[in-house]
Amino acid sequence: MITFDRVSKRYDEGHDALREVSVDIDRDDLVFLTGHSGAGKSTLLRLIMLMDRPTRGQVTVDGRNLATVGSRAIPRHRRDIGVVFQNHQLLFDRPVFDNVALPLIIAGYDYQEVGRRVRAALDKVGLLERERAMPVTLSGGEQQRVGIARAVVGKPKILLADEPTGNLDPALSAEIMQLFEEFNRVGVTVLIASHDLALISRLRHRIITLREGRLVSGSAA
Amino acid sequence: MSARRLAAQRREGASQSRTGFQDLYRAWMRHHRLSAADSLYRVLDKPLSSVLTWLVIGIALALPVGLNVALDNVDHLSSGWDSPAQISLFLREDLEADRAQQFQQALAAREDIAGARYVSREEALAEFSELSGFADVLASLDENPLPDLVLVTPAGQGGEAASALREELQATPEVAQAVLDMEWLQRLNSLMELSRRLVLAVGGLLVLGVVLILGNTIRLAIESRREEIVIVKLVGGSNAFVRRPFLYTGLWYGVGGGVFAATLVALSLWFLSAPVDQLAALYQSGFQLSGLGIMGALNLVILGGLLGLTGAWLAVARHLVEIEPR
Ligand SMILES: Nc1ncnc2c1ncn2[C@@H]1O[C@H](COP(=O)(O)OP(=O)(O)O)[C@@H](O)[C@H]1O
Numbered sequence: 001m002i003t004f005d006r007v008s009k010r011y012d013e014g015h016d017a018l019r020e021v022s023v024d025i026d027r028d029d030l031v032f033l034t035g036h037s038g039a040g041k042s043t044l045l046r047l048i049m050l051m052d053r054p055t056r057g058q059v060t061v062d063g064r065n066l067a068t069v070g071s072r073a074i075p076r077h078r079r080d081i082g083v084v085f086q087n088h089q090l091l092f093d094r095p096v097f098d099n100v101a102l103p104l105i106i107a108g109y110d111y112q113e114v115g116r117r118v119r120a121a122l123d124k125v126g127l128l129e130r131e132r133a134m135p136v137t138l139s140g141g142e143q144q145r146v147g148i149a150r151a152v153v154g155k156p157k158i159l160l161a162d163e164p165t166g167n168l169d170p171a172l173s174a175e176i177m178q179l180f181e182e183f184n185r186v187g188v189t190v191l192i193a194s195h196d197l198a199l200i201s202r203l204r205h206r207i208i209t210l211r212e213g214r215l216v217s218g219s220a221a
Numbered sequence: 222m223s224a225r226r227l228a229a230q231r232r233e234g235a236s237q238s239r240t241g242f243q244d245l246y247r248a249w250m251r252h253h254r255l256s257a258a259d260s261l262y263r264v265l266d267k268p269l270s271s272v273l274t275w276l277v278i279g280i281a282l283a284l285p286v287g288l289n290v291a292l293d294n295v296d297h298l299s300s301g302w303d304s305p306a307q308i309s310l311f312l313r314e315d316l317e318a319d320r321a322q323q324f325q326q327a328l329a330a331r332e333d334i335a336g337a338r339y340v341s342r343e344e345a346l347a348e349f350s351e352l353s354g355f356a357d358v359l360a361s362l363d364e365n366p367l368p369d370l371v372l373v374t375p376a377g378q379g380g381e382a383a384s385a386l387r388e389e390l391q392a393t394p395e396v397a398q399a400v401l402d403m404e405w406l407q408r409l410n411s412l413m414e415l416s417r418r419l420v421l422a423v424g425g426l427l428v429l430g431v432v433l434i435l436g437n438t439i440r441l442a443i444e445s446r447r448e449e450i451v452i453v454k455l456v457g458g459s460n461a462f463v464r465r466p467f468l469y470t471g472l473w474y475g476v477g478g479g480v481f482a483a484t485l486v487a488l489s490l491w492f493l494s495a496p497v498d499q500l501a502a503l504y505q506s507g508f509q510l511s512g513l514g515i516m517g518a519l520n521l522v523i524l525g526g527l528l529g530l531t532g533a534w535l536a537v538a539r540h541l542v543e544i545e546p547r
């Protein structure tokens with residue numbers, strides 16, 4: 001589903017964030033991406049989302065070589081991918097419902113369909129009752145679940161998460177991971193960047209480890 | 222696109238209600254409505270700053286348009302005098318009344334003269350004291366200071382023929398002085414032409430100013446929603462999608478500015494109408510100020526809207542592409 005073929009990324013400052021990374025993530029798999037802070041986890045996710053382009057090598061997502069995706073086609077590409085961020089990236093001047101509805105509005109669904117899908121997504125993350133609440137009135141864990149609902153509402157085939165439990169206590173973190181496992185079970189390919197080794201090693205999924213931009217373990221499925 | 226992917230899409234086809242062109246069009250219209258309503262809501266949500274923006278745009282548009290309306294009125298007023306030109310013949314003081322009448326009849330019979338009207342000094346005085354409002358002052362004069370008068374209207378158009386006629390009449394013994402009442406009309410006409418051009422130049426500058434003001438307003442709106450734009454782009458919003466609400470914001474500011482401008486012009490005309498009526502009555506004229514009219518006002522609003530869109534386009538083209546998720 002996602003293939004990195006000897007991908008390197010050098011930022012303008014001359015720093016190598018990724019060096020010759022080759023990895024294959026299978027369809028319907030759930031994979032953890034780990035490594036110390038600065039190891040290149042976020043960079044790897046950013047390349048999948050086309051927030052950045054690799055300096056060398058080739059990234060393929062769902063059979064499409066990303067080098068062939070022009071800047072005008074980037075929005076279309078991102079609509080096929082759900083993303084969850086550590087800092088949630090919510091619209092704080094709008095209620096939960098509107099936040100979750102955003103990808104559907106962008107995709108142009110009609111209002112009935114939007115309402116139906118948003119409620120289904122909120123139901124899955126256990127926030128159906130809070131659809132009219134403003135994000136600031138929610139706890140950190142709840143805000144993260146709004147972020148997850150927004151990521152899955154468009155039924156993407158791929159779900160990316162960058163440190164989704166970064167600011168949460170262990171119990172809440174475990175709950176969030178459970179949610180990801182549920183989405184994975186219904187056929188979503190999930191890639192989660194996390195440096196919380198204690199948590200992810202308990203979950204018995206494939207773990208890819210980066211160190212200073214190099215893949216050090218987990219290259220083979 | 223891979224076969225697996227196609228199969229997956231077909232599976233989803235039933236619930237995915239955006240297959241045909243018609244659905245795309247409907248989605249597009251839906252987002253236009255949504256953007257228009259959302260932008261209008263945001264504009265109305267900050268009434269004070271919005272009214273200030275509208276007022277600035279309104280004044281900038283009302284100034285050239287109002288001046289143009291004023292010039293139209295002057296044009297309209299002076300078109301009544303434009304042609305034919307008139308030659309006033311002030312008769313020699315020692316000319317007897319019946320000689321004067323004969324002279325008038327001889328003139329009226331000429332081919333190159335369309336009409337000649339004799340105004341005796343008594344009539345002239347009566348008319349003058351009535352029109353000028355100086356009746357009391359004139360009544361206290363011992364002697365009528367006005368000469369007898371023949372008002373000649375040349376048959377031909379054209380200033381040169383009238384000038385030639387004036388010179389010929391000046392030379393006749395009955396006439397003390399012949400005055401062609403046309404020079405000031407020519408002067409007025411060239412003054413009007415100059416004024417039109419000035420208004421056009423000033424109008425051009427002000428329109429440019431309006432576009433820049435609107436562009437800056439939209440730039441600030443974009444700046445204040447930077448984080449939102451980043452998020453929308455992250456979840457797959459295209460540039461067109463992100464751009465749309467800001468274009469509508471520009472449109473609303475422009476349209477509101479146009480409405481303010483039309484109102485300001487109408488208010489100024491209303492403010493001027495009482496003294497103008499008085500003046501017109503004094504000159505026995507049925508002249509009335511004419512305003513923008515419904516169509517003029519509508520055009521002004523449309524112009525405002527177009528300027529708003531233009532300003533928004535400039536701002537959006539410059540600032541929106543810079544905002545990318547980092
Ligand atoms: N936009 C950027 N410009 C320059 N250097 C960057 C940028 N983003 C990340 N880096 C550098 O690249 C390296 C990898 O960063 P990142 O992918 O964020 O690591 P991680 O997510 O694993 O903490 C770090 O050394 C970081 O300083």
Ligand SMILES: [Mg+2]
Nearest residue numbers: 041042043162
């Ligand atoms: Mg990171």
